[in-house]
Every structure is written in C-alpha cells, then in structure tokens.
Amino acid sequence: MPSSIARHSCSSLWRALSKVWEALLSNVAWSLGNGHSVNFLTDIWVPALGPLRDYARDSLDATNHVSFGSVLTANGDWDVAKLAQIFTEDALPYIIGVKPPSPQGGSDRCIWRWTNHHGFELKSAYDRCSPLILEETDPIWNQIWTLQVPQRIRCFLWLASRQKLMTNLHRCRRTLSDDPYCPICQEAEESIIHTFRDCERLQHVWRYIIPSSLAASFFSNPIKVWLRQNLCSNILFRNSIPWKIVFAAILWQFWKCRNDVVFVGDSASVECALSRGIAWAQYYNDGWLHPMQTVHAPPRTIPWQNPKHGCLCLNVDGAVSLNTGKATIGGLLRDAAGNFIFGFSKYIGFTNSLHAELWTLYVGLQLAWDHGVNFLQIQTDCNRVLELLHDTNVDSCPISLVRSIHQFWRRAWYVDLIWVPRSSNQAADSMARIANCSSFDLLFFSDPPVQLHDVLTTDALVLSL
Template sequence: MNLIKDNGSWDTDKLAEVFTAEAIQYIMSIKPPTQGDIADSCYWRWTSKHDFELKSAYNKQVELTWEIANPIWNTIWSLQVPQRIRFFLWLSCRQKIMTNSERYKRSIAVDPSCPICHENEETTLHVLRDCNVISQSWLKIIPPSLLNDFFTFPISEWLKQNLESKLVIPGWNIPWNIFFASFLWHTWKNRNDFIFSQVSSSPDSTLAKSITWARYYHEGWQIQKPNTIANVTQSCWQHLEPGWLCLNVDGSVSSSSGCASIGGLLRDHLGNWIFGFNKSIGKSNILQTELWAIYIGLQLAWSHGAEVLQIQSDSKQAIQLIQDFSKISKALPLIRAINEIRIQGWMTEFHWTSREGNKPADILAKMANISDYNTITFATPPVELLQALAKDSTAPSNMF
C-alpha cells in the first residue's frame, strides 16, 4: 500500500486504515521519504548538534535522581558564590555532608553525637544552626524579618528561605543570601579544623572572615556583569533593506498533549502582509517543530516567487543546525530538505529574532487546528494578529 500522495505528502486516509489515531500523529511529524533520500542513520537527540556526548548521557541518566525540577536546585546552582560553596550547599540540602551522624551511618565513626556540645546528634542542621556555639553567633546577625522562623524550619525550607532572600544587610552592603552561604561554609571549615586538627577560631573571627569573603564574592560578580551579553533582544520586528522579503516562522508544542503546530508569515521589507500559514504536524519535539516551520515556510516563499529572503526564527538551535554542514546535520531529512530548497535560484539568509520580535508567527502557530494536517494559508491577516502587526508597523529599520 502506498501511503504517500502524488504531491509527496502523507495520505491520511490510507494511514487511518493501518494505524491508530495516536500513531498517525507521530507519523505526520516525520517528513515523507523521497526517491533521492539517503538511508536513515542514528543521531543523539540530547545535544544541539545531535552527536553523542558522554556528559549529555550522564545528565539524562541522573536527571530524575537530582530532582532538577525542585526550585531549590536552581537557587543553589545560580547563587553568586564559588562552585565549591554551591556544592557544599547542595550536599547540605540533601543532608549528606560528613557530620558524625552521617559518618556513623557509614560505620566510620563510633558515636553520632556532636563532639563540641556533646548534647545532641551531630546532624547537618545541628552543625549549621542548632549547636550552642553556632546558634549564639546566628542570634547576633539574623535580620529581624527572618528571626521568628529562623530556628524552626527543617533543613530544606531553612536553606530555601535564606538563599532566596532579597535582603541587604544594613551597614555591610552585602546581600543576606551571599553572606549566609559564606558564613555556613566558613563555619563548616572552622568546625572541621577544630575537630580534626585542633585548630580553633573564635566566633568573631569566623564572622569577620565570612563578611570579607561575602563582600569579595558580591563585588567580584558585579564587576563581571557588564561582560554578559546585552541588547540581544528587540521589542518588535525590524524593517529590512529594500528588496528583501522576510519570512518569520515559529513552532508550538502543547505541554499536555504533545501535539505540535507551526505557523509563519511572509512580508515585505516594510512589514506589509503578503501571506501567512499554519499547519498541524502531529506529535513532535520543539526542535523538529521549528525545522518543520522553516521547511514549509521556504516551500511557500519559493512558490510565491521570492528572490531575496531573510528567514527569522526564535530558535537558535534550529538555525545553528541548518548552518552546520557536519555529517550529523546532513543525515537529518528535514535539514537536507531545507538546504535543497535554499540552493535553488534565490538568496536566503537566516537571522535569530527574539520571541517578542516573532510574535505574529507564534500566534499563527497556536491558531492551527491540531486535527487538520493540511497547510492553511491566509491572504489577509487574521483578526488575532492585527494588534501584533500594528506594533510591528512602527518598528525601526533593520540594524543587523
């Protein structure tokens, strides 16, 4: 049975005779084979270039174990402190630092009690907050707004509240969360120096050291900030040079159903509407959806007679993959199909645009009927786009 129509698209009626509706949704997201296609090959979906990296495999394996979705991990790993302190905080949150309690569980200590106060089991929270020595130091420095609940929260909530705090310590000009992390780290180090090397530090010296290093972390980060990428986004679409046409494309994947749809629009260098389109492509991932949007958009622009075309997408990954001529990229059917269209008798170039600058394409993609696999074209702008197009009409000239 031939499941492909004469025009090269899937024959949904014949597919329905063989496959379930859910299976058809996955098939529709795959480009139908053509006579000149090369054999399929394996590629790795967890990297942008689709070549295998051990790091990506490891990250995928430990993804659920590390509870990446837990907001506290994002807070810890983005904190403006050295990596060794972030790692220490992560271990503390998981209650895995080598306290006597933990060492006792692993049969490398004979007594789980605190070697300083000798009153309680030496747990993570006892070491960092509740031991008499450290609790007296905390009472001297806790901001009044945090004092009520400071000694009542369990370890994860306690760390979360303090590491996410936006308070700045009066007189020191240091964010509380940076000082908090620094003080925990130096408290832990000094405690180990005393227990294992009999080197003692007074609470005041520990506090002074924590303040000094916290200020260093904070000021060092502030110096580095101007080096970060700035002005990489625009608030709206930008006019092109005369003679150019602009194809904006986007893809949308439903988080609940996994169904994907694409949309795009072609306009002249001033932003005047030429045509728009949308289409459902079944169930797909976001990268494949973005590539489908580019492929269908290029087909329509070519059939319309475009000669000089700029393609704008808010997917850096899709653009990089198309412009990468490695063996991996060439093995992907959609990449090959896109490049075959591009080498025809016209000039095409790709530019990344922000989500805000790509708003009309996003709206068109989300308007698609997920049960209709036909490409729908719009000779005039749908009402839902008028506000976004009006905003783009006041755009500045293109500064690429």
C-alpha cells in the first residue's frame, strides 16, 4: 500500500502520508461492526493493546486460526473461558471491554486509537506521530511553552526563536516590501535580532533594566542563545517579578510598537513600550501567583425524578477505578411509583469512563427489551452520552456501542434518554459499585440488594412528600 500511495499520479497529501504510513497505521484501529473486515489476531481492534498476536499464550501455534466466531457464545457475547485459553491474563480485561461484533453491526470502521470518542484530533496525532524531536534538539522548546505568560506571547516567542517573524528584511525577500531597513532607526536592515536588541534606540532602554549578571553577554550572543539565556533566568526584576517574564513581555511590546510604526504610521515610542511591558509582566505574574478564586455555591441535592405514569424508568451508571482502571456498570428499572422491578451489575474489564457509561446503557436496553418494556425513560448523569446519541450523524459514529444503542431505539417501543444530576442517579451508582470484579458474569437482581435499601427508601420518601 505505501508504494501505491507514493505514485506520482496521487495527490500531494497522499504522497506525504506515504512517508509516515507505518506510523499512521499503528495509531488507527478498527471499530467492530460485523467483524468481516478485521483479522482477529493481526489487526488492531482493541485500541489499548494493538495486535492481539502479541498477547497470545505460548501454546497458540502460528498455524492456529482464531476468528471472532470461535470466541463468541451462542447469544453473541464473549466466551471468556475460550479467550482465557488463548490470551494472557493481563490482556483479557481489555478484550472484554470491547463490544463483540454482531451480524447487525454493519460494516467495520476505522477509528483513531488515542481519544475516548475515537475521533481524530490534531493534538493527539502530533503527540503520537511526532516523537517530540524539538525537545531533544532545541532546549528553548520547554522554556517557551512553560513560560507563565499568555499563549499568544508563547507563540510569538516561538516564531522569534525560529526566525519566522516577518521583519522588513523578510518581507523584502518575499517581495512584500522594497524597504528592508528598520522602521525605528532607519540605519540597518531589520533582522529579528535588530528588531529586539541591536537597534540603537532599543539598546538605550535595555541598558537601564537588564540585570547586572546578564549584562556582559547581553548584546553579543546570537539570537537563540540570547533568547534561551534570558528565558531561563530565575533572577527577580525589582525583587518581585521573574526576569524571564519581564523579558518576554518587553519583547512583545517592542514588536507591537514596531508594527504600529510599519502598518499604522504611528511614531515610535520605545520608552512607552518598555513601561507597558513591565506593567504587563507584573500583571501576568500576579495572575499566576494569585489566581482569582471562584466562589462556588454549595451543590444542591436533587432527588430521583420519577417518570410519567405508565412509563418505566431505567437509571444507568458506569464507574472506573482511578487506582486499578477496572470498569463496572450498573442500573435498575423502576416504575413511576418507585417500585423496584430489576437491577443489574457487571464488571466489564478495562475501559474508559465514556465507554463504561455506554456499556451500562447498552446492557440496560437489552434487559428492558427482554422484559417487554414498551415505554421507557432512561436517566444518565453523563452529558457526553446524550451528545453522541443525539448527534445527527449517530449512524456513522466511530464508537460501535453508540451505533448499537441507536439500533435499539429504532425498535417498536418508545425510548426517551434524559440527563439528570448525579444526586438523582445515586441508585444506579450504588448498583455499579457492587459488581464482582473477579468475574465477567452479569449479576441480575429481581429484588433490590442490601446496598440499595437506603437509597430506595430515601427516593420513596421524597416521592411521598
């Protein structure tokens, strides 16, 4: 495939992709639909793991053929016992956390591995496909992007360090101007180092404020060394503000002053720019040291909201342990009077919080349909679930669970999905937390478990008021 992409008849985009094709493929996975396009062992369909052949037990011979059909039960669920015979114990929870393929799942889809919603994000791609070479070869990278100043100043400093700012000299080289000279002194070509330091008028004001420990080499170092030396300095200016923040703010104000001269025609006042730079540095420093404290009102407890008469209510919730990464789901079905009909709880292996919320909704819909429910209101405290399922392109969502849940909605019943605050969903949260993490079996409760009695009693008391 890379060789065909690199053909001269292809677009420049595809020719560029051919150079990083292997790196790109390692960051793309399959979202299982019917499973027909996916090789079970060699393709990536468990995003957190990669190809499953790397996790197969030693007893699995290279000639052994493993397919999705061979590791599914008669009702389409994962056959945990068979998976445990093929794969190592540490891989099993990740496999179980993926929804198995089904004949109704539609075609398999390509997804981005490294986001919870499996949609492509440029930041994620940059983090994965670019091994941060800049940090290794250019130490100024961290000094600029960790500086406690506004983002626009960081971007400006990065352009300056890369010598990408459009000074008059650069504009002339690109035939955007016919005057390469400094607009402030009119005595030398306007290079970047001249713009910030070597202009005679700027040198005059710099000498008043530069720390004595930096003065010896301040006007002699090349631009990258000069920027790095000043941006990593921890010297305090006037015993209060870090010099690196003062330095960055003054450069920014000098550049704005220069632009006013070139593009607006204002007279240059580098002294005023210097004063503004120091004032803004003080403002930036105070903002980071003493951020504004937001006063939050105490959270208001909202009890369970019962549905309209004749409609049953399914509360669902997912939980992921921050310590172990284990994900559990739980939910319960009640009528409008708050009477318990059934509950469920399940350990689903290792997955993220969004997929845990989707899993509990999917399992809850299955159980409600099997119990002959005709009018159902589902309550969740996860806003992201509502956004995904109410999206106009829900049928093409990269998450297979979302597509499967939407298929349930198309059946002959009424289903309404609403958001409720966490305090209204305590019963489902309790169900998720009683799952047995030593087994992947679904726990079904026809009577409320002991851990749920207090929550149900509270909800019933509120309804009676």
